[in-house]
Structures are given as C-alpha cells and as structure tokens.
Amino acid sequence: MALIPHVIGGEKITAAERTQPVYNPATGERQHELAIASPATVEQAIAAAKEALPKWRRTSLTKRADVFFNLRQLLKQRTPELAAIVTSEHGKVLSDAAGEIARGLENVEFASGLLHLLKGERDEQVSTGVDVHSIKQPVGVVAAITPFNFPVMVPLWMIASAIACGNTVVLKPSERDPSASVFIADLFREAGLPDGVLNVVHGDKVAVDALLDSPDVKAVSFVGSTPIAKSIYQRAAANGKRVQALGGAKNHMLVMPDADITVTADAAISAAYGSAGERCMAVSVVVAVGDVADRLIPELTSRIGNLTIGDGTDPASEMGPLISREAKERVESYVAGAEAEGATIVVDGREQRFAGEGFFTGVTLLDHVKTDSRVYRDEIFGPVLAVVRVDSYEEGLRLINNHQFGNGTAIFTRDGGAARQFEFEVEAGMVGINVPIPVPVGSFSFGGWKDSLFGDAHIYGPESINFYTRSKVVTTRWPSPDQSKIDLGFPSNH
Numbered sequence: 413m414a415l416i417p418h419v420i421g422g423e424k425i426t427a428a429e430r431t432q433p434v435y436n437p438a439t440g441e442r443q444h445e446l447a448i449a450s451p452a453t454v455e456q457a458i459a460a461a462k463e464a465l466p467k468w469r470r471t472s473l474t475k476r477a478d479v480f481f482n483l484r485q486l487l488k489q490r491t492p493e494l495a496a497i498v499t500s501e502h503g504k505v506l507s508d509a510a511g512e513i514a515r516g517l518e519n520v521e522f523a524s525g526l527l528h529l530l531k532g533e534r535d536e537q538v539s540t541g542v543d544v545h546s547i548k549q550p551v552g553v554v555a556a557i558t559p560f561n562f563p564v565m566v567p568l569w570m571i572a573s574a575i576a577c578g579n580t581v582v583l584k585p586s587e588r589d590p591s592a593s594v595f596i597a598d599l600f601r602e603a604g605l606p607d608g609v610l611n612v613v614h615g616d617k618v619a620v621d622a623l624l625d626s627p628d629v630k631a632v633s634f635v636g637s638t639p640i641a642k643s644i645y646q647r648a649a650a651n652g653k654r655v656q657a658l659g660g661a662k663n664h665m666l667v668m669p670d671a672d673i674t675v676t677a678d679a680a681i682s683a684a685y686g687s688a689g690e691r692c693m694a695v696s697v698v699v700a701v702g703d704v705a706d707r708l709i710p711e712l713t714s715r716i717g718n719l720t721i722g723d724g725t726d727p728a729s730e731m732g733p734l735i736s737r738e739a740k741e742r743v744e745s746y747v748a749g750a751e752a753e754g755a756t757i758v759v760d761g762r763e764q765r766f767a768g769e770g771f772f773t774g775v776t777l778l779d780h781v782k783t784d785s786r787v788y789r790d791e792i793f794g795p796v797l798a799v800v801r802v803d804s805y806e807e808g809l810r811l812i813n814n815h816q817f818g819n820g821t822a823i824f825t826r827d828g829g830a831a832r833q834f835e836f837e838v839e840a841g842m843v844g845i846n847v848p849i850p851v852p853v854g855s856f857s858f859g860g861w862k863d864s865l866f867g868d869a870h871i872y873g874p875e876s877i878n879f880y881t882r883s884k885v886v887t888t889r890w891p892s893p894d895q896s897k898i899d900l901g902f903p904s905n906h
Contacts (some may be wrong), residue, residue, distance in 0.1 A: 453615075584613075587616060
C-alpha cells in the first residue's frame with residue numbers, strides 16, 4: 413500500500429513515526445497510508461520555507477508571474493488526472509471534481525496579475541520637497557490549513573495568492589484526502605517554482621499546533637468547522653500572527669411566493685445535494701414564504717426520485733458518497749431525530765440501499781422544520797435539506813439574520829425590489845439573487861459573517877493580497893544644505 417509523502421524543500425519525505433489510512437469512500441477500502449508529521453517534521457518544513465524566503469522575495473515579479481502562467485497551463489492539461497485523484501479520496505463525482513479545479517484555477521489566473529496587484533501608491537509634493545510612496549511586501553512564512561471537502565480549490569485559493577505576494581508556504585491539507593496537495597506541489601515545481609517555496613506536511617492537531625506556535629510562521633489561513641476555526645483564530649492571534657479562519661455555515665435560501673417554481677426546485681436540489689452536501693456553500697435550509705412550500709415540496713420530491721447516487725467514477729452518478737463512515741453515521745443521526753423535533757420527513761435518505769461497503773447515504777428532505785431543532789441550528793454537512801415555513805419576507809429575513817452563521821444566502825424571486833431589499837438587509841457575506849451558491853469569481857473575495865469567519869480578511873481575490881502583504885510607507889526628501897536647520901517642533905506638511 414503506497415505511502416503518501418510530505419514534500420519538504422522539494423523532496424518527498426516518507427519517514428514517519430505514525431501513519432494512518434486513506435480510504436476510497438465509494439468502496440470503504442483502505443487505498444493508501446499517510447505519513448503523519450511529528451512536530452520535528454513540521455519544523456523541518458517551516459525551516460525549508462524560511463530558507464527559501466529571501467531568494468523568492470527577491471525574485472522579480474515577471475518571473476513570479478511566469479510560474480503562474482505555466483501552472484495555469486499545467487492545471488488545464490492535467491485536470492482529468494487531478495480530478496481522478498480527488499474522486500478516489502473524496503468521493504465526489506468526476507465532473508464535480510473537475511469543476512472544483514476550474515474554480516481553483518480562477519485564483520491562479522488572478523494571481524498571474526501580480527504585477528498589477530502588488531503596485532503601491534505615490535504622492536508627489538505632499539509637503540515642500542517631500543514625496544510619499546507605499547509598497548507591499550510579503551509577510552514571510554505562511555501556514556495554509558485546508559479542509560477535506562475541496563482538496564484542490566481551497567489550497568489554490570490560499571497558496572496562489574500567498575506565493576504570488578512573495579511569501580513561502582507550509583500547506584497542511586486534510587488527512588482524509590491529501591494526495592491532491594502533493595500533486596499540486598509537483599505541478600508548481602514543474603511550473604518553475606523553486607524548492608522550499610511550497611512545502612506540504614500531513615497530520616492532525618499535533619501538526620497544526622506546531623504551525624500555530626512556531627515564531628517563524630507569520631500568518632495562518634484556515635477553512636474548517638466553526639469550533640476549530642475559533643480555536644485556531646484564538647491561538648494564532650495570541651501568538652501574534654495574522655489569521656483568517658473560515659468556519660461553518662447554514663446557508664438559507666429565501667423563496668418568495670412569486671418565484672419560478674421550476675427554476676427554484678432545480679436550484680435547491682443542485683445546491684443542497686451536490687457533492688453529497690459537503691460544501692460550506694451548500695443550501696441546507698429553504699425558507700418558504702407564504703404558500704410557496706405547498707407548490708415547491710412536490711417539485712423537490714419528484715426531482716429527488718430521479719437522482720443517481722453511486723461511485724463518482726461512474727459517468728451516470730450525480731452524487732457520490734460521504735467522506736467517511738463516521739460522517740455517514742453523523743448525518744443519518746440527524747435524520748433519525750428529526751421527527752421528534754417536530755419535522756416531517758418527506759424523503760428519508762436512510763431508506764435507500766447501496767451495495768458494498770462505501771460510505772453512501774440517500775438524500776433527505778424535511779418539511780415543517782422548527783427553528784429550535786438541531787437539524788435547523790447545526791451544520792449537518794450532508795445531503796439533508798430542511799424546509800422552514802414563514803408567513804412573510806420580514807419573518808424570513810429575521811430568521812436568517814438571527815442564525816449564528818452568515819456565510820452565504822440566496823433569494824429566489826421575480827421582484828427586483830424585493831431582491832434589492834434583501835441584498836441591503838441580509839446579514840451574510842455572500843448573497844445570491846436567483847443564484848443558489850453565490851461563490852464569487854476570482855476577482856472578488858470569499859468570506860462570511862458572524863460565526864462563519866474569524867479574522868478580518870476574506871479568502872482569495874483582492875482581500876488576500878492585503879492579507880499576505882504588509883504595507884510600508886516611505887517619506888522622501890532631498891534637501892540642499894542651505895535648507896537644513898534644527899526644528900524641534902512636530903513636523904507639519906506645508
């Protein structure tokens with residue numbers, strides 16, 4: 413059984429005190445062993461990144477841009493190979509894996525414009541004979557800690573921006589589907605990235621804590637569950653680091669009575685059950701205003717009956733398995749308790765049977781969900797869609813704004829005034845108008861509000877450039893000797 417290595421200073425490192433299995437979620441079989449990093453291994457990766465930093469920082473912007481242009485081409489050429497790796501370890505269908513790569517590629521393309529993105533500003537003659545300019549400089553060694561649900565997209569969201577800005581990186585991917593990160597490191601090297609600029613270490617809390625506590629790591633980027641995001645934010649900030657920690661979500665889709673039912677039903681099914689619901693931007697709650705639920709529920713039910721769930725390598729499959737047996741059991745436990753909490757189980761995913769030992773579950777649709785129930789409050793992270801009925805737009809908006817999470821939300825309506833009002837009033841970081849998964853394109857930034865984000869900076873796009881650089885302001889004067897004098901007063905601009 414192949415051992416998945418660390419990548420440190422351009423070398424594949426397989427020595428490990430501990431290993432753990434990596435499964436194929438579609439079969440339930442162990443397919444790889446993963447080397448788990450000790451604190452010493454993490455320090456070795458940090459040291460490699462620190463050693464590579466001065467040379468990479470001095471590398472011209474045009475040469476840095478060349479790396480990203482090369483990487484873009486390699487990613488496009490190797491998409492089928494990389495998608496197959498994602499499917500084998502995550503379980504999502506091949507088309508979904510390819511879509512993830514395409515969205516990660518957007519930030520590679522964004523980072524390719526680093527000559528423009530890293531421009532400073534200049535003011536001439538702010539005072540007599542005095543000019544001021546600002547420059548953006550890298551923060552140093554950056555840690556990127558990424559989740560299992562997007563093993564390509566999220567790492568590229570972080571490391572592309574960080575490296576473009578002149579930083580070096582230690583990437584700690586999820587231990588559940590780590591091979592994609594090793595593949596990405598290989599592509600970066602093939603694209604011309606010097607050894608040590610991108611390092612990959614695998615591990616668990618031991619490895620993460622070593623990154624958070626190292627004085628040589630200057631910034632930390634994280635995506636994962638809210639409890640862990642909050643813990644990482646607190647520990648990294650206490651150690652004086654910049655930190656952006658993206659947490660959980662419970663994305664609501666407000667459906668107005670005038671919404672096109674066909675369009676709305678298609679969107680809700682796609683957004684709730686794509687990737688088995690293992691997306692931080694998945695729609696998990698439909699907030700149905702007035703009597704629209706009575707028309708929407710039958711449309712959702714009929715579409716659910718036509719979904720094909722199976723091995724992600726099968727072109728006929730529209731949804732694959734969950735990431736692990738534990739995830740399957742946790743998701744199904746929420747469904748098991750739904751009726752006791754007052755919900756009506758319209759479609760019970762537990763009833764669908766699958767051959768083999770894969771981590772499959774069917775999709776679930778719940779109606780009349782109560783807002784004090786676990787299936788409403790918690791991030792289930794599985795193919796469970798809850799319908800909450802409200803009497804008015806105002807009640808639906810209040811419900812959304814009162815939830816602890818504020819990652820993404822959407823409104824489905826044909827009323828432009830209602831859509832504009834929702835955009836203005838809703839408390840969430842990303843809003844879709846007749847768009848169920850409003851993940852911004854690469855020229856904007858991704859991030860939520862409330863308990864969906866700890867820190868001030870959103871991920872990728874323009875805000876990532878600010879996060880991965882420090883601004884330096886330089887004030888310049890070239891006086892002649894006859895203009896020089898002693899003046900103990902505070903300098904004034906005149």
